[in-house]
Ligand code: SF4
């Protein structure tokens with residue numbers, strides 16, 4: 299048997315490369331402050347939304363945003379979506395997808411850098427690291443230190459904070475699916491449904507692991523979005539760029555002083571790498587590891603200020619502008635970078651869907667009628683020769699209040715009707731029904747036509763007996779011995 303190729307055993311590139319733990323350094327600057335703002339707003343929206351109340355009257359829940367799975371409703375402020383209107387939700391999801399395309403075409407990977415939940419929670423956990431263990435150097439030293447009692451205590455304390463944040467995150471999620479104050483009480487008195495505990499457990503553990511430990515690895519190895527984005531980006535896309543024409547060859551301030559004119563502006567201080575939440579060195583160029591959070595711009599601008607060189611060695615710009623700069627060309631105006639033809643196209647599609655949804659929402663009726671005829675028997679022949687057909691009719695009252703509606707026979711001359719809650723002696727061309735709030739009422743309707751009526755189509759119209767006078771109609775078939 300041949301011995302394995304010794305080259306393979308000594309190859310510096312194994313099939314698996316161990317992760318280098320990232321310890322980002324604290325930094326201040328305009329992009330860091332913007333990141334603080336976005337973090338505060340997104341977390342406030344996530345944790346706070348289920349607690350916003352919205353008065354819909356006594357017959358509907360008063361939670362502003364609620365996915366009511368038990369009653370199959372989705373409430374968002376004054377909008378209520380029924381199961382048969384799922385196309386609204388589909389439309390919103392399509393808008394969210396196109397919105398990501400739109401943002402990418404305008405400002406590159408801004409979603410990844412600022413608002414993606416993985417980014418926001420990782421950032422939050424990194425601040426916990428700083429709070430408990432200190433800044434980068436202290437954390438690196440502690441990481442390399444042996445497991446003493448003090449290190450174990452620190453770790454347990456930090457992981458407990460992680461767990462509290464993760465639990466709060468999972469707990470906030472379930473509040474979107476039930477009345478938040480009620481669910482909190484039921485949760486702690488062990489009266490909540492099992493699925494609530496299971497969901498909180500799963501989300502607590504995923505937040506704890508993804509935000510606390512896996513961090514940038516989720517972005518680099520697990521998330522499909524960076525792969526899609528790289529396919530969407532081109533030389534006109536805004537991204538964080540290191541101006542190598544200005545920075546290279548890099549060398550310390552001392553070296554540059556000794557050899558004037560031989561070195562570029564990069565003093566090789568590695569501050570841009572030290573602050574990077576994914577550990578990427580932007581001087582190697584754009585990469586899937588770079589979420590374009592721009593913290594390296596803050597770091598490098600500070601270094602440039604300190605050594606008295608112009609800011610912008612690392613900058614937000616397009617590759618095209620970066621290349622133009624090397625030839626001494628001016629940047630294109632910012633509005634031209636943002637308002638590209640593809641951005642305009644995405645915006646038109648995005649806003650078109652949005653306007654279509656708004657129009658459909660604004661013009662939809664809150665009263666609907668559907669119906670189906672009994673198939674067996676298709677008709678009944680009465681002793682006086684008249685013919686009776688039976689129908690199951692459903693009236694949907696989408697208002698959060700009780701209503702009255704009148705259903706009437708349209709067409710089918712001489713026919714009368716009554717319902718299963720009436721005496722047939724009260725049969726008439728139209729009958730009034732009480733509809734419960736926010737519900738579908740099912741009624742059996744009997745329609746009787748005189749002897750000799752030929753098979754024909756007719757309508758059952760419904761109109762609400764209130765100031766809105768909303769109406770709807772359903773086409774039905776009247777069957778006789780002569781056929782359908
Ligand atoms: S922070 Fe600026 S100067 Fe320092 S290494 Fe990075 S690019 Fe060079």
Ligand code: SF4
Nearest residue numbers: 574588589591592594
């Ligand atoms: S390289 Fe710069 S922009 Fe990219 S992730 Fe790191 S700090 Fe953020």
